[in-house]
Amino acid sequence: MVLSRILRFLPNIFGTIFIIFGINALLRPSHALTFYQPFSLPKAASDKALVEALMTIYGARDVFMGLAMYAASYYRNYKTLGWIVIAGSGVAFVDGWVCYKAGGGQADHWGYAPVHTMVGILLALGY
Numbered sequence: 001m002v003l004s005r006i007l008r009f010l011p012n013i014f015g016t017i018f019i020i021f022g023i024n025a026l027l028r029p030s031h032a033l034t035f036y037q038p039f040s041l042p043k044a045a046s047d048k049a050l051v052e053a054l055m056t057i058y059g060a061r062d063v064f065m066g067l068a069m070y071a072a073s074y075y076r077n078y079k080t081l082g083w084i085v086i087a088g089s090g091v092a093f094v095d096g097w098v099c100y101k102a103g104g105g106q107a108d109h110w111g112y113a114p115v116h117t118m119v120g121i122l123l124a125l126g127y
Contacts, residue, residue, distance in 0.1 A: 007127055008078055010119050011085050015069030018062045018088065025059030032059065036098065037105030065091060082123025089116035 025032035029052045030041045042048050065088050072081035096109030 003122075004127055007119055007122050008073065008081075011069045011081055011123070012073055014085060014088060014116060014119075015066035015073070018066035018069070022059040022062030022064075022066065025055045025062065029055035029059075035105075035108065036095075036102070037108070038099065038102040061091070078123050079126060082120045082125070085116050085120030085123060087120075089113045089120060092116060 021032070021035070032055050033039055033041055033051065042051060065084070068084045069081065069088070072078070072084055092109045092113035096106040096113065099105035099109060
């Protein structure tokens with residue numbers, strides 16, 4: 001079935017995007033912060049160190065999400081892959097909520113979250 005092949009391939013693209021964003025956050029925390037539009041890197045050294053530490057956590061989270069998608073896809077455990085993709089959509093919804101509360105940029109996150117949700121649900125249901 002063509003739909004199944006597409007559904008099983010899409011999470012590899014999602015995983016790659018997560019990993020690229022995660023590596024960006026690990027190597028260039030100030031650039032990664034630009035994806036949260038209302039925020040910018042603080043000037044005070046202690047504040048800057050805290051934000052960079054939090055961006056490291058963000059980067060590690062994204063790399064983990066991407067690797068989890070790769071692993072489930074590699075071992076062809078598509079129902080598990082579906083749940084991981086659904087979890088990834090939850091991450092996108094929360095990231096968007098943070099932007100919304102801060103004053104803008106939520107559409108950058110909420111735009112792709114429903115796609116992840118639908119792909120994840122279809123995989124979890126066995127399509």
